[in-house]
Amino acid sequence: MSAPLELPVLVLNRFWQPVHTCSVRRALHLLCLGHAQVVQVEGENKFFTHDLGSWIGYSDGIIDEEMIHSVKVALRVPKIVVLAIYDRLPRLEVKFTRRNIFLRDKFTCQYCVKVLPENQLNLDHVIPRDKGGRTTWDNIVASCVKCNTRKANKLPHEANMYPSAKPFAPRWRPLYGLQENGLGDESWKHFLNLDRKEVRMSA
Numbered sequence: 639m640s641a642p643l644e645l646p647v648l649v650l651n652r653f654w655q656p657v658h659t660c661s662v663r664r665a666l667h668l669l670c671l672g673h674a675q676v677v678q679v680e681g682e683n684k685f686f687t688h689d690l691g692s693w694i695g696y697s698d699g700i701i702d703e704e705m706i707h708s709v710k711v712a713l714r715v716p717k718i719v720v721l722a723i724y725d726r727l728p729r730l731e732v733k734f735t736r737r738n739i740f741l742r743d744k745f746t747c748q749y750c751v752k753v754l755p756e757n758q759l760n761l762d763h764v765i766p767r768d769k770g771g772r773t774t775w776d777n778i779v780a781s782c783v784k785c786n787t788r789k790a791n792k793l794p795h796e797a798n799m800y801p802s803a804k805p806f807a808p809r810w811r812p813l814y815g816l817q818e819n820g821l822g823d824e825s826w827k828h829f830l831n832l833d834r835k836e837v838r839m840s841a
Contacts, residue, residue: 651721668719670690693713749762
């Protein structure tokens with residue numbers, strides 16, 4: 639398990655739309671500055687928001703395995719925070735990176751279908767660059783070193799090697815990459831498919 643201060647926290651903008659995630663450390667820093675409030679995720683007052691003083695009071699006397707202790711207080715680890723003034727809409731695309739290709743392809747070589755550690759995977763252009771292939775989501779797949787070497791700069795039909803799944807640009811979501819690694823919290827689900835027509839204003 640990750641150290642409590644490094645656990646992921648879902649961040650909502652002031653319209654209660656998920657925009658990204660941050661560490662508990664960063665969330666508490668925003669709370670201390672008054673830039674965010676913690677969203678309560680259970681109990682009768684579910685979705686009630688807490689400033690620092692209120693969160694300290696709410697944490698008092700609660701025994702939780704995920705607590706942050708200082709000399710004077712013990713705080714519950716926040717799961718969700720809502721920003722006080724940030725009102726931008728979420729980014730709607732996943733950044734095109736090597737790691738995000740591996741996440742999309744579930745760390746699986748798209749030719750031999752072996753699941754491998756990241757350091758044993760390469761990126762392959764399905765249509766090679768010297769044959770007009772572009773470096774885009776729909777032309778790049780994860781491949782192992784052996785398959786990458788075997789395919790070389792051949793077209794799929796020339797090498798008789800085809801990706802096991804058609805490459806695509808993944809749909810953005812605030813915790814892209816976290817669910818694939820078993821991270822994230824059950825309480826986030828309420829916000830992850832939130833209809834923008836059904837947003838609420840933060841107090």
